[in-house]
Amino acid sequence: MLQVIQSPSKYIQGPNALQEIGYYGKLLADFYLVIADQVVMNITQETIEKSLKKEDVQGHFELFKGECSKKEILRLGDILKANNCRGVIGVGGGKALDTAKAVAYYNKVPVLIVPTIASNDAPTSALSVIYTEKGEFEEYLMYPTNPDIVFMDTTVVAKAPVRLFVAGMGDALSTYFEGRACLRAHAKTMAGGQSTLAAMGLAKLCYDTLLEEGYKAKLAVENGVATSAVERIIEANTYLSGIGFESSGLAAAHAIHNGLTVLEECHHMYHGEKVAFGTLVQLVLENASEEELETVLDFCDRVGLPITLAQIGVKEGDGFKEKKIMEVAKASCAEGETIHNMPFKVTPEQVYAAILTADALGKAWRE
Template sequence: MLTIIQSPSKYIQGAGALEKVGKYALMLANSYLVVADSFVMNLTQATLEKSFQISSVQAYFEIFRGECCKKEINRLGKILQRHGCKGVVGVGGGKALDTAKAIAFYNKVPVIIVPTAASNDAPTSALSVIYTEDGAFEEYLMYPSNPDMVIMDSTIVANAPLRLLISGMGDALSTYFEARACYEARAVSMAGGQSTLAALNLARLCYETLLEEGLKAKAAVEAGVAIKAVDHIIEANTYLSGIGFESSGLAGAHAIHNGLTVLEECHSMLHGEKVAFGTLAQLVLENAKQEELETVLDFCVQIGLPVTLDQIGIQDNDDLKGKIMKVAKASCAKDDTIHNMPFEVTEDQVYAAIMAADRIGHKWLKNYNIVL
């Protein structure tokens, strides 16, 4: 089988990058539908309008209603068609960006992705995660190419809520472990082939960057200041994780995340928070070395990522076994990425891994005198 690596045509990161969107957009088209939720639109519209005007690019702004589902994709696509837009700009978080990619794909126009937070690795990828209108995972929508451009304004990203940056680190945390599993299994990645050495090592660099820079970046954002570690974590959360997962592959952590979406009590949790717990469960599932497991546990607790079920909203009660069996069953769906693990995985094994990861997490929290 062929090895494949893929990435956006351009990745642009730095302070004030939002002011340059019009300049780069003009390279692809002269009219765009700009999609963002109401909060992000209020934050960015004036700057974007000025940037588009300077570059003589026409822009139509439309509010994204919050869920990356087929109904919302179709609604926004009709607006793009009505205005005759030749491209899409998605601004904001993961679901808004995934929706922008889907609109562009169905309408055969270029797409520019402008994240306002480093909360996940969706921006660079050639896929969208499609949910039902109620917020449950439905499918991955795969595209023939990555976004034409990804533009990260590091000033805006660093001033986003700290929880979003931490969630991005949770999403990025899984990248290396899932890439390693896929490499060992010779699994087919999201890019359509086996992992290259380059992709695997970008995934490893992502993990190493999190361990080296994560706590410093968190402290800086808490203090309201910008330091180099913040830039490094933005790149790790977005570019390194994005290329690493897409061109190496997803495995247990994201499948378990997808399983968790069937529980309503998890819907308030961010993607990366659920993926972080899924990473712990994957490490238990594959019987990872104790030292490695402890390193991940330490990182999660210090950064503020969940290591127990109750930290992601699942209470220990009489219904717990039934709920986690539902999660395990959904995680092992026929086409989900749990089957990229380098061994056969059953629902019972996933259930056991989740329950054991939860108990390990509780025991580890006691090392920090944290009692839930």
């Protein structure tokens, strides 16, 4: 099997980066469909309009309805064609960005990605996570190329809700551990081949950066400012994690996340929060060392990531173990799930046991 690494054509990060979107956008198209939800549109539309106008680039602004579903992708694609737009700019969180990538792909136009939060590693990737209208995971939509340009305006990101910023650290936390599992299994990554030294190097750097800078960055964002630690965590959450997960692979942590989406009580939790708990479950599956488990538990607890089932909304009750957790375990082990990239066979019974053990570890840590 070949080794493959991939990334966006350009990654641009820094204070007020959004003010330059017209300059870079003009390199690829002269008329863009700009997709964002109402909150994000209120924050960014004026800056984007001004920058596009400065470079004689047109923009048609359209509201994103909140779910990266096939229906929403088709709706926005029809609007793009009706207005003869020749490029897409996606602005906002992971689902808005994934939708923008899908619209651009199906209409064969370039796409510029503008995250307003550092809550996940979706921005740089050549895939979208497609959900049902009810918010349940449906499938991964894979693309032949990564986004053309990714803009990370750290001034905007630093003012986003702290919980979203922390959730991004949860998503990034899994990168090294999932990549390590795929490397041991010689598994095919999302990039279509085996991992490379560069990909694993970025994945390990992502993990080390989280441990070194995560808590300091959280405190800064709580005060609405962008320090050096914040800049580094934004890069870790977005670029290091994005290239790392895509080119070094996904394994159990993200499959556990997907399994958790079948529980309605978990729908209010962010992607990265569920992935963080999934990372703990993966470490239990691997029978990781006590030192490694304690490092992850300590990091999560300090920055505010969930380490128990209760923290992700799953409460004990009648039929708790037999029904809810086994349902999650079975969904995590569905055919085609990334849990099968682990270097050993994984069954729903093993996942069930690992989830309950991870929960017990989290409870004990918090006592």
